Amino acid sequence: MVEIRYLDLTEEPAGQAIGGLLTAYHRQTEDEKASHGVGDFSVSDSLPVKYQREIDLPLEAFANSQVLVAQQDGEPVGMMVLSPAGSAVKEVKRLWVEPFARGAGVGAALLQEALHSARLSGAGTVRLTVWEWRYPALRSYLRFGFRRVPSWEERAGLQCLELQLPADSAHR
Numbered sequence: 654m655v656e657i658r659y660l661d662l663t664e665e666p667a668g669q670a671i672g673g674l675l676t677a678y679h680r681q682t683e684d685e686k687a688s689h690g691v692g693d694f695s696v697s698d699s700l701p702v703k704y705q706r707e708i709d710l711p712l713e714a715f716a717n718s719q720v721l722v723a724q725q726d727g728e729p730v731g732m733m734v735l736s737p738a739g740s741a742v743k744e745v746k747r748l749w750v751e752p753f754a755r756g757a758g759v760g761a762a763l764l765q766e767a768l769h770s771a772r773l774s775g776a777g778t779v780r781l782t783v784w785e786w787r788y789p790a791l792r793s794y795l796r797f798g799f800r801r802v803p804s805w806e807e808r809a810g811l812q813c814l815e816l817q818l819p820a821d822s823a824h825r
Contacts (some may be wrong), residue, residue: 655759657766660720662712670722672708674732678749679704689786691810721766723759730754733763735770738780743771745781764797772818780815782806
């Protein structure tokens with residue numbers, strides 16, 4: 654069974670809990686970008702400074718954000734960050750599920766909890782970006798009701814998606 658919990662990043666073990674997940678997420682993303690001609694990362698390379706900062710200083714990197722972790726048998730197997738992106742907009746970032754835990758509903762559970770949190774906060778929109786080659790993730794977002802929208806991103810290959818939340822959804 655998957656358990657979703659919100660991390661308090663002021664607690665030392667919390668930062669450690671996501672360090673490995675963030676490292677795996679960023680290394681795979683950089684590797685995929687290079688293989689699709691969007692970057693020049695090599696597995697022997699260090700991560701770009703902005704991504705290494707998230708791993709080293711999650712409290713600073715994710716200030717004002719909610720960090721959700723999925724656990725199975727007490728071990729972290731996935732994560733996501735829900736950040737403010739405007740007065741009534743939340744943005745899903747860093748959704749990652751360890752490869753061995755994929756296909757078991759971990760990503761869906763994280764996304765479901767993030768949407769619930771966004772509704773409770775009064776957000777009217779949840780948005781995210783996904784690389785165009787991440788077909789399983791893209792299909793999952795579309796099944797959740799996200800729709801492609803004009804890009805707010807300058808980086809080629811990123812699809813921008815939004816989900817409009819019902820106006821009264823916070824009261825359900």
